[in-house]
Amino acid sequence: MAAGAPRIFVSHLQGVAVFDPAGDQVGRVRDLVVMLRVGQRPPRLLGLVVELATRRRIFLPMTRVTAIQSGQIITTGVLNVRRFEQRPTERLVFGELLDRRVTLTETGEDVTVLDLSVHQLPARREWEIDRVFVRKGRKGSAFRRAKGEALTVEWTAVSGFSLEEQGQGAESLLATFEQLRPADLANVLHHLSPKRRAEVAAALDDDRLADVLEELPEDDQIEILGKLKEERAADVLEAMDPDDAADLLGELPTDEQERLLSLMQPGDAADMRRLMSYEDRTAGGLMTTEPIVLRPDATVADALARVRNRDLSPALAAQVYVCRPPDETPTGKYLGTVHFQRLLREPPPSLVSSILDNDLQPLDPEAALPAVAGFFATYDMVAAPVVDEAGALLGAVTVDDVLDHMLPEDWRETEFHLDEEVATDGA
Template sequence: MAGGRIFVSHLAGVAVFDPNGDQVGRVRDLIVVLRVGRKAPRLLGLVVELPTRRRIFLPMTRVTGIQSGQVITTGVLNVRRFEQRPPERLVFGELLDRRVRLEETGEEVTVLDLSVQQLSSRREWEVDRLFVQRGGRGGAFRRKAGEQFLVEWSAVTGLSLEEKGQGAENLLATFEQLRPADLANVLHHLSAKRRAEVAAALDDDRLADVLEELPEDDQIEILGKLAEERAADVLEAMDPDDAADLLSELPEGDKERLLSLMRPDDAADMRRLMAYEDRTAGGLMTTEPIVLRPDATVADALARVRNADLSPALAAQVYVCRPPEDTPTGKYLGTVHFQRLLRDPPYTLVGSIIDDDLQALSPTADLPVVAGFFAAYDMVAAPVVDESGSLLGAVTVDDVLDHMLPDDWRETEYHLDEPAEEAPAAGQPADAPKEATADGS
């Protein structure tokens, strides 16, 4: 599917199937987000109508194939009713039949159709070409007289946001390429009103990533301003350990209401994590490491490691266990590190190359023990195993650092490219005070 070009009119009414071949709905529209300046509009996902007539949002990250008049999904669907957010535009509802201008001549043309293309280096999709018509208005499903032709999206004006204005969509477009930690820093320094506006406009996955990087007070404030159903969806999209930490800070009534709105499996993970003390391996771990059976192959393991949703630390190794594979698992057998996977043939069984010499962490191991384990063995992730030998989860180095740094470390701006401190002038003591500027600084 990477690199393929699709004209959106070909997706109207197309059936959507899960991996088992069962139809889950039909495509009713596509969602793009307009961006500031010369950046191409980005395709976020599809509006899918379920058999119950409810319309939901299907992110493109959950689409595994578009072929032969059908869309294939990962099978994981969020059935919350679709709600359009400020930066989003409906392709069929708002962009087709839209009047735009040709950059070169200034002539107005009508958008009849547009094509989207998946970027080869990322999982993102962007608008790349427009099928337009001179003269009267047309549409993807009706044609009128007038010359019709293809143009690059950059050859027209009218499909970008103005760079002025203070709307949340402009702010989001400006900071779209920021890493979650950097966007979190921006949010932290906004007013509470602006912070709530931006949080409301972010999609669930992006907001989940940003919440994980915010100070606790900001997390609670933002979560409290979301509708409860959406708050539960965002918590489900967060890493389980981060979501459990956030839930544990809420009043008991709020916590139970949100847990009741979450999927049962996710809620069970949250409750299991909240049962452990905060600064222990059990409290630090995630319940979603890569778990494989001993008869899985190196090729199977590498396919799991390639999942772009995994953090680099979680993708650094896989854990081999007897069934069941969901945590808590059957008996934990050992770990296979990513480098070992690269050295062995694809058909090799992971059960034959496990590292079983390294002792796993106990869920009750406290933070200094966990940190010492990582330092002693140069690890970026480590398994957490209970007394019965079942794998409970994995601790990653980022969570260890998060709990070892000062409580306010997220509120400190770290600049890796700060210039060296200016040397004192000749004859001036190194500790002499600098001259005050006109404004007293």
């Protein structure tokens, strides 16, 4: 469902088929998972409970949903098939919110929830429940049909769903800091007690926790990962940028590394092992294995569509890499790079192979950090391809990863303590 699309009532999603990009059905929707928030703020829709053909129920994050249309749901094709387990901060829409008795705030009248509508926030990946379809009068039963006026009201017009302001759970803390950037939320977590830090980490969804872990000092990363169940720890590692996940895995004991790798999707585990085979302070150790890769017959329009992916960092979205098949790293022969600004200047039907920048030499995976930093400084780059001796694209190094490794090892702790001192002085 694209931003700005009409709202969808959740009753229309019950039993809807879920398809991968190739058109193969992977399952059907059995419930929706939301996180209630403090006060009257609309709940955030986290994802869907999907029942596979094997009857196993899995969790499909909304970040993996690319379209809801014509009675079907399309996913990115990347599914985690581990059994769904509801977390303390989560609520099931069909199982817990529908048929619930709530109160109309204006009149104080009790009503029954018949349906809820969801919509995607403009220019964002987040989804919310925004309206409630209710019926006035007493609740019906199996032998007596309820009567009374039915009406649709804004979420803020009813009470009886949301968390209480005085609640002491992690939900309240998360609601308070929900709009923070990952680096700022990492700062908050760093200064919490270990017990509270573990509670907040447990309440975050996998993608959000992955983003925050990438911004935390190494000791905090290891501590939080160690307090998660192994299956969830593997899920969070999969959601992290591959280079950051590989760095974190590399700090764990060998037996723990192997247990977590065995729980990951085979493709993700292979990427981790490949990254961990390089020295930390080399191009191979710094790179991510998930740059934008296109075949030579792709068009400028195809490239721009890939660049628009909200999951990409600005550095990775700055250029695309054109390669012979296969187009997943390690690819076929690397042909060249197309910069984002060049894409904006070309007609959409043009082939990317006609506008390649192939004069710039790619990085060797064994190139040391000073050589990588010198490359970025010399050519004013924010990302650079890493290519092996056979000419295959292995990944891309981004300028933020170069900076992370050039700064002192304790720079994150120093930054957090400086923030704390500034706050104290300001008080």
